[in-house]
Every structure is written in C-alpha cells, then in structure tokens.
Amino acid sequence: MIGTIAAILTTLSFLPQAYQVIKTKDTSGISLGMYTMFVIGVLCWLIHGYNIGDMNLIVANLITFVFAAIILGYKIKYK
Amino acid sequence: MIGTIAAILTTLSFLPQAYQVIKTKDTSGISLGMYTMFVIGVLCWLIHGYNIGDMNLIVANLITFVFAAIILGYKIKYK
Structure with a gap:
C-alpha cells in the first residue's frame, strides 16, 4: 500500500x-x-x-525509465 | 548487486x-x-x-530523503 503511494508520488x-x-x-x-x-x-x-518481485518498483521505474530515456535522447540530440 | 548499483546511481x-x-x-x-x-x-x-526488508531501498531513500527535505525547507524559506 505504502509502496503504491510511493510509486505514484515519485x-x-x-x-x-x-x-x-x-x-x-x-x-x-x-x-x-x-x-x-x-x-x-x-x-x-x-x-x-523484477528480481525481488516488487510490482511497485517495476511499474514506477518502468514509467520513469521511458520518460527519462526520452529526455536523455533530447539532451543528446539538442545539446 | 544490481539493487546496490541502482541505489548508488540514483x-x-x-x-x-x-x-x-x-x-x-x-x-x-x-x-x-x-x-x-x-x-x-x-x-x-x-x-x-523497511516493510519488505530491502536494504538498497532503505539506504538510497534515506540519503535522498534527508537532502530532498533540506531542499524543500530552503524552497519554503527562500521562495
């Protein structure tokens, strides 16, 4: 429960x-x-x-990774 | 192992x-x-x-929390 709140907030x-x-x-x-x-x-x-089977970590970091990778791509392309 | 690298990097x-x-x-x-x-x-x-007993999450978020709370305090004080 607290893990889901953590995932949503960050x-x-x-x-x-x-x-x-x-x-x-x-x-x-x-x-x-x-x-x-x-x-x-x-x-x-x-x-x-994934290794410890924690869905909160997986979902939060999957979403953050996708957007962070896009930003990094922009940084490299438009620096 | 990968969790420790994650903790250090973020x-x-x-x-x-x-x-x-x-x-x-x-x-x-x-x-x-x-x-x-x-x-x-x-x-x-x-x-x-703490709830799931993951030391990587504990250490990474403890350090981040302390500094993030200081920054939030600065934001409120010097806004």
Missing part, C-alpha cells in the same frame, strides 16, 4: 519535468553526466524490482 | 542538484508542489523498503 513528481522538456526541447538545465547516471540507475531499480 | 545523480541548491539557496527552478510530492514519495519508498 512518478507523478517526475512527469511535469518530462512533459516540459518533451514539449519545449529545452534541456539546458539538465546535466548530461548526471542524467545518464539517473537513467541507468532507474533501469537498475527496474531490474532489481 | 542517489549520486541527485546529490549535485542538492549541493547546488544548498550552496546557492536558489530554488527558483523547483516547483513547490512537485517537490513536496517527491519528498513524501521518497519517504514512502523508505517505509516500503
């Missing part, structure tokens, strides 16, 4: 930033190095969630 | 932002509503990690 808090970057293509406030670490980190949480 | 990718905000007290790029959701979300992940 995913929702991330989405407006993702929406803004995708809409404006402005990635000037994002560090390439830090964001690359973040994307790989989220992917590792996703795998970790 | 925590490390968050710390430079925390350092910069704490150093400059400039929180203009941060949304109060989104950040409040994030801080509560991280606290929920911490409790969830």
